Amino acid sequence: MYVHSRNALACLAAAFVLSACDGRQSVLAPSGTDALSVFDLARVMFIGAVVLWLLVGTLFIYVTRINPREMSRRKAEILIVGGGVVFPVLLLGALLVYSLPLMNAPRLADEGLRVHITAEQWWWRVDYELPDGTRIPSANELRLPVGTRTGLVLNAKKVIHSFWVPALGGKTDMIPGRETFQSLQPVTAGVYRGQCAEFCGASHALMAFETVAMEPEDFAAWLEAEARDAQPPATAPARRGAKIFAREGCGGCHTVRGTDAVGQVGPDLTHVGSRKSLAAGILDVTAEDFADWIGHTDAIKPEVAMPSYDFLPREDLAALGIYLEGLK
């Protein structure tokens, strides 16, 4: 028992250290302007609190142990009025003046690009809006250019969710019937994990997404590719997969631009093969994981809105996997 709990403790410590190092989803590894300023604020608060604690503790030991004599009235008054009224008022005032303006940045307007994100149970509908009004639909992944501020127009379908990419900025609630706004400005290219941060039902914990911060040129190239229609299946198994996709009526819920599939119930699958994750940050983008997902949706995500195609033969699932994985 004792050894057990010691192991658990070691694991916990290791997990803490490792999770802080990995930093894909950590406020302790900030990579966006807003996360950086919150990190600074946290450090100021923490160090300040430690200094204050030491100061008060030392003073306490001084007056009770080291020099426990009666103080002159004047000294006592200075200590009480100065340390009890003037100092805290000035300190709290200074902290307010420092921290309140930090709330401006995440609410600043975008610099051209806006992304409309709608939280559904349990995935993210994503829609890029260019300055000229063009819309590029996507899902379950957010891509942002490094160095510029991108606006996020947030909404929710049925219940409240919350949008949060810890490494890039603060969180904002997503409320049905009400638009909320946040902007993000990544400073270093990389892949950061986001997570729904407001309990939204059975698969709330399985509602995540990857955020890919890209150099502006890379981002422009990616966006251009994302706007294109789906590539037609290139190999025989992929073509078979496309046929099964049509036969099973997947297009009633999913859109694959450039094909007959125009459903709006589930995520857009036009370029699903080029995403970093599958099923809202839960699986990998491999033909096997696609097949697993389609055959066992509700085992992977409890109460999911997509039916499980467990009646399909293994070869059909594999073909679907190959087709979808090829939708780059």
Add this chain to the structure above:
Amino acid sequence: MTQITEKQEAREFHAEATSVWRITFGPLLWAVHFVVSYSATAVVCAKGGDVGVLRLGIGIGTFLALAGIAWLGWRAWQQWDTLRNRGWENDTGTSQDRHQFLGHAAFLLAAISFIGVVYVALPPLLIESCQ
């Protein structure tokens, strides 16, 4: 002789009535500033008014409230008279004690009202939008 002191007492007691009122003026200004700032912000943000004008208005209102409270605080400080008459207690029940005690209370209330007004005003003055 006793008659005269009693009369005099009554007169002084009566004179103190205004300073009983006066101790409420600091918190009253704070309350008015609070209600006006919050309701104006709620209306402007809900109806989509000009946030710049709102913040300027709150700035001017804050300046006026602080000036008023500072003046009340200064009057109360003089009434308390703590520098000439050192001591924190005014508990003997004489008219002078009453006078100083009311000044003391009014001064402390003015100080807390001043801080309250500053803290209420900081968010609208430092945050630039309704979001």
